[in-house]
Amino acid sequence: MADKLIIFDTTLRDGEQSPGASMTKDEKLRIARQLERLKVDVIEAGFAASSNGDFEAVQSIANAIKDSTICSLSRANDRDISRAAEALRGANSARIHTFIATSPLHMEKKLRMTPEQVLEQAKQSVRFARNLVADIEFSPEDGYRSEPDFLCRVLEAVIAEGATTINVPDTVGYAIPELYGNFIKTLRERIPNSDKAIWSVHCHNDLGMAVANSLAGVMIGGARQVECTINGLGERAGNCSLEEVVMAIKTRRDYFNLDLAIDTQHIVAASRMVSQTTGFVVQPNKAVVGANAFAHASGIHQDGVLKARDTYEIMRAEDVGWSANKIVLGKLSGRNAFKQRLQELGVSLESETELNTAFTRFKELADRKSEIFDEDILALVSDESVTSEREQYGFVSLAQQSETGEQPRARVVFTVDGVEVRGESVGNGPVDASLKAIESHVKSGAEMVLYSVNAISGSTESQGEVTVRLQNSGRVVNGVGADPDIVVASAKAYLSALNKLQSKADRVAAQG
Numbered sequence: 063m064a065d066k067l068i069i070f071d072t073t074l075r076d077g078e079q080s081p082g083a084s085m086t087k088d089e090k091l092r093i094a095r096q097l098e099r100l101k102v103d104v105i106e107a108g109f110a111a112s113s114n115g116d117f118e119a120v121q122s123i124a125n126a127i128k129d130s131t132i133c134s135l136s137r138a139n140d141r142d143i144s145r146a147a148e149a150l151r152g153a154n155s156a157r158i159h160t161f162i163a164t165s166p167l168h169m170e171k172k173l174r175m176t177p178e179q180v181l182e183q184a185k186q187s188v189r190f191a192r193n194l195v196a197d198i199e200f201s202p203e204d205g206y207r208s209e210p211d212f213l214c215r216v217l218e219a220v221i222a223e224g225a226t227t228i229n230v231p232d233t234v235g236y237a238i239p240e241l242y243g244n245f246i247k248t249l250r251e252r253i254p255n256s257d258k259a260i261w262s263v264h265c266h267n268d269l270g271m272a273v274a275n276s277l278a279g280v281m282i283g284g285a286r287q288v289e290c291t292i293n294g295l296g297e298r299a300g301n302c303s304l305e306e307v308v309m310a311i312k313t314r315r316d317y318f319n320l321d322l323a324i325d326t327q328h329i330v331a332a333s334r335m336v337s338q339t340t341g342f343v344v345q346p347n348k349a350v351v352g353a354n355a356f357a358h359a360s361g362i363h364q365d366g367v368l369k370a371r372d373t374y375e376i377m378r379a380e381d382v383g384w385s386a387n388k389i390v391l392g393k394l395s396g397r398n399a400f401k402q403r404l405q406e407l408g409v410s411l412e413s414e415t416e417l418n419t420a421f422t423r424f425k426e427l428a429d430r431k432s433e434i435f436d437e438d439i440l441a442l443v444s445d446e447s448v449t450s451e452r453e454q455y456g457f458v459s460l461a462q463q464s465e466t467g468e469q470p471r472a473r474v475v476f477t478v479d480g481v482e483v484r485g486e487s488v489g490n491g492p493v494d495a496s497l498k499a500i501e502s503h504v505k506s507g508a509e510m511v512l513y514s515v516n517a518i519s520g521s522t523e524s525q526g527e528v529t530v531r532l533q534n535s536g537r538v539v540n541g542v543g544a545d546p547d548i549v550v551a552s553a554k555a556y557l558s559a560l561n562k563l564q565s566k567a568d569r570v571a572a573q574g
């Protein structure tokens with residue numbers, strides 16, 4: 063019998079720590095529903111003690127999701143652990159994931175604690191957590207750069223206190239596959255009670271080896287849980303990518319001989335949802351979920367694939383959900399068809415009012431665009447003016463003039479706390495003029511660090527999806543806006559980023 067490999071998704075926690083990727087409670091809940099559909103075993107929903115917003119997000123996910131275990135991160139202290147347990151109270155199956163750094167560098171420079179103090183705090187925290195929840199994961203942060211002797215003492219002690227999963231993070235992405243695999247193997251061999259816990263891998267991608275390191279941790283080290291994120295989202299170069307690790311295990315079952323619960327047909331939808339929510343565009347040549355991942359341009363390849371698919375294809379596009387990319391609705395589609403498609407896409411709008419607003423937007427879009435794809439619908443419901451609780455800024459309308467040889471000019475009407483205001487400005491181009499028009503009124507002083515436009519579906523009739531990344535007082539946020547008019551999409555994206563700057567104000571640093 064093959065062993066089961068547990069898939070632990072941390073898109074909503076470690077993925078969200080990526081600069082600009084912060085998500086609202088509603089956005090997190092929507093992604094959590096998609097992860098449940100994907101049959102992810104464990105969803106790390108957030109870091110409950112880091113902010114009231116994250117507490118509420120973990121709580122709403124714990125209350126809504128029934129089939130996956132819901133986990134909250136917490137530092138190794140009683141307050142964080144109690145907050146996590148409280149947020150998880152409604153979960154069918156709850157896990158607390160507590161961590162403390164164990165590498166000499168982190169203990170001395172960051173925590174300013176002696177190894178003995180760290181050992182005591184780790185033990186005490188697991189003991190405390192174990193009284194609240196049965197399923198406890200412990201992570202020695204920067205574990206891969208820790209002294210093996212000390213790490214063995216800490217891990218043996220926390221297993222004795224009741225930790226049920228031991229996760230070995232390569233926090234800074236320093237590992238090499240063979241070395242990381244052997245590191246875990248040695249820990250498991252040296253720690254007398256190692257068989258009382260499930261071993262887990264958590265790899266960052268700084269050297270582009272997060273997936274390879276994770277797979278080595280599984281094959282050489284004997285880990286049976288992989289921590290990963292959709293699209294490899296995460297701090298710096300990101301985390302191990304869920305779609306890559308899952309498809310490697312499935313495609314090369316002859317080698318790995320491991321079972322997975324994942325329903326791979328939902329992978330592409332999950333990838334799109336995360337990309338559209340965070341504004342992190344997926345590169346076309348990204349394995350499994352990139353637009354070109356199954357496209358054959360060369361004549362020789364095309365000819366081969368037409369004669370026998372497996373000449374050049376090792377996976378089937380439809381097995382990861384590419385065939386779901388079909389024209390779904392048009393301007394004659396009714397409210398029921400729209401509602402049903404939303405359900406199929408896993409989008410549940412909270413109220414009839416939200417559904418009506420979304421349907422009106424859909425009809426407006428269908429008047430301007432004859433074919434409506436799943437991506438269009440997801441972009442439409444990602445629009446804050448449809449789904450969210452009241453945001454500070456909302457788009458109303460835009461007028462702009464541009465002519466070769468003349469300076470473009472724009473007027474934008476938008477709401478501030480429900481009251482309509484207008485801003486006017488000139489700029490280098492119509493987009494620049496529109497954003498300056500908003501800024502002339504808001505005066506946020508935020509610096510724009512990224513502006514990108516992406517066509518949602520293939521043609522010039524497509525909606526433009528704009529991502530705007532703003533930085534202010536050390537905070538970085540992404541705003542996303544979609545519209546067939548890219549100037550309007552840009553204004554929406556800018557307002558969405560301003561809203562996020564506002565709501566992010568009360569967060570604390572995730573790792574301390």
Ligand code: KIV
Pocket residue numbers: 076161201202203204229231232233234264266
């Ligand atoms: O990378 C890391 O060390 C982490 C831990 C908190 C598990 O994300």
Ligand code: ZN
Pocket residue numbers: 076231233264266
């Ligand atoms: Zn991490």
